[in-house]
Amino acid sequence: MTTAVFLGFIVFSLYLAIRSKKGHGAQSVHDFFVASRQFGAYLVFFLAAGEIYSIGTMVGFPGGIYAKGPTYGVWFLGYILLAYPLGYFLGPKIWQAGARYNAITLPDLFKGHYGSRALELIVAGSSILFLLPWGQLQFTGLVAALKGLGWEFDPVYLVLISAALAFTYIAISGVRASAYIAILKDILMVVAIVATGVAVGWKAGVGDVFHAASLQVSNQMSDTQLRFSMSTMLFQALGFYVMPFAVQNFFTARSANTIRRTQVAMPLYMLMYPFLVLASYYAISQNLQLASPNEAFFAAAVRLLPDWLLGLVTAGAALSGLLVLAGICLAIGPIVTRNLLPGMPEQRQKQGAKMVIVVYLVLSIAMTLATPNLMLTLINTTYYGVTQFFPGVIVILFSLKVRPMAIALGILSGQGLAIALYAQQADFGGINLGLVSLAVNLLVTVVANYTPRLARVQPA
Template identity: 50%
Template sequence: MLIAIVAVVMAGSIGLAVWAGRSTRGGGISEFLVGGRSFPAWLVYFLAVGEVYSIGTMIGFPSGIYAHGASYGIWFLGYILLAYSLGYFLAPLVWRAAKRYDAMTVPDVFGRHFGSRRLELITCVTMLIALIPWGQYQFIGLQVVLGNLGLPLDPVQCVVLAGIVAFVYIAVSGVRSPAFVSILKDFFMLLGVVLVGVAVVIAAGGTAKVSGPEVLSAAQTTMGGSELTFAMTTILFQSIVFYLGFGGAYVFPARSERAVKSSTVWMPMYMLIYPFLVLAAYYGVRAHPDLENPNTVFMVTAKGLLPDWLLGLVAAGAALSGVLVLAATALTIGGMVCRNIAPNVPAAAQRRWTVVAVASFLVLAAVLTLVASTLMLTILNLTYNLLAQVVPGWLAILFVRRVRTAAVAAGMITGVLTAIALYVTGVTFGGFNAGLVSLGVNLAVVAIWSLAAPDKARVPVARSADSTPDAEAVPSLSG
């Protein structure tokens, strides 16, 4: 029964992806990567929450609370709430920049705003380095889901099946597949989380028996010192990166600034699922205190409380969450490889080569998952730390007139090297988020260099309501 339900839901999602692409057969690269910039607010909403609330929400969030206590839950919730507030103002400007430069990828925006092919390449490589762990993050979650349900699948088979489904999503209709499949994914994800949360409360005999002071130690429910510092700095850091790092994937396809802004208004409603996930995590602390792999706590809890047919619905929601974000990430990477790494690919062949790049990324992420799997929230932090290095460039594009192109490039390279060094060495700063440190180094390089040697004036995106390029705003790409 369990296998049948998961199989039917996944087959239905492929059918929905094919249906979504019914009117785009033979469409160009713009239709494939950004949906022709035509998505209404409701579709932007589903695409955004489909990517934001990934398998990390179902699997990674409870595992973080299980392994590290309340501090992980607080920063996870806090940064999303703050990000929505910032996104209401920043996301429309990100869309305006894409429209102004007819951009389909973030490196497109950087290269055309600063008139620099070199900066375009540096931005592209930075994002590629950041997004490969993000793809691995989804594969780890899928491996956890499928591997803890008693299915007759080994880890290799799990990641291969997930990679095939993600590839099919993209191959049949580009960005429209993640957008429409996210509607189906949201239904099953919400259903699955609520089912497990309710089952936990019933099994324990009330919420007090799950999260009350008599069943949880102080270490699981309180924080202070370095943990508090980490939580507060992480909330600030990741809320900034949320839209200026990931945002292009779900902002660029919108049909207008108004559609982008409207889509952000309702996103906090989705956070109603988190109390159910917290209950599942704390139930796992009591019922399964010695799990070898904290990533498994949500699925182990679900398996212990639900009958097979309900467990199948939970597994379907989790699997869809991982595959959907995996597909969207693969499309983002494929677009950058085709347009920014190899910009001379003929327009007629760009769609085909993007699909090839998507397949290559999926294979690489799958191999990394099989040989270097780790705690999911650790990988999430690495992705954010690396993506943060495009933030100073975005701030310059949106708000500042005289930022040195070479300063943006040097700051980005310095920030990436700093982020990797801090991740590898595990250096701490009294709990201060390492990503904020690397971002601060990047900002310092850009600010000091640009103040010492200002560049020529460029019209910041935020200061121009006109989304069509003008002579000053669109320098050539020869530099």
């Protein structure tokens, strides 16, 4: 029954992808990647939510609490909530900048504002590099979800099937397929999480679960843990909406006001997190022997839910990962064909992007199988690099005059320092290494912008 329900929802998702193409014929590059900037508030809302509340919600959040205790949840919830006010104010400006420069990708914004080929290449190349862990994050979550639900397949087959499905969604109608599937995915995900949380409360008792879990984990945060949580919230909130796929999602909107309307409603999804906490505490209280902390939520679901509902949980988890994979691919494809390979005719950009997407999926699969990681590590790795775009994006959004060489040096300094500090396991009393690197990024940018010798040297 579990498998039948799961396969039924997957087939229905393919139907939705096909249905999304109706009336759009041979799609242009802009329609394939940003829906010709025609999406209304509902589709933008579900598309953006699909990227935010992904497999990490069902796997990473409960897994982090299981592995590191409830203090992990403070960081996870905090950075998302802090990001939403930023999105309300910055999202419409990102849309306006995209319309001004006819942009499809984040590097298009840098190219349009700064007019620097070197800076465009830096943003394009590092976007791809730091999105590799994000793809690995989705595959890791998918493997953990399907194995946690009792599917004892070789991980190689699981990731290959997942990659094939993600590519199929993209090939059918690009971002339109993602938006339609996002509606189904969100319904399944919310039902799965709430049902599991309710089952824990009904069968084990909320008070009993919390009491039993509190005997095994600490609710106290040391000063170091507190500094890490607070600094990580700030750092990742700043990077939340400069993710290349997040920027591209904004470009699909019909207007700047469409963005504002979606951001107002986004926090409603946070109401499902107490149910995730319940599932995590249940796994802790029952002393479940898990192969990986990432299986915590699904271990609770397997023990408490009937087979048919377990199939729904499986489908919600799978679509959560697949949808984000599709979104990442839709961001990386045009970055290569538009920014790394300039001059490619538009009619060839879409086909070339599909080839790039295949290569990206293969690389992400290889990383998943070769270097499995706790999802928290993968999240941090991506943010270390991507958040360094924040100063350059702010300059674009507010039409400031800063030399492209200064922005380029700042980004490279911040990214290089973040990687070096992470490799050396440097400790700044718990302060997030990425935030330290971002401060250096800003310092280098300011110094380079006002240093006469550097000011005369402009990238080609």
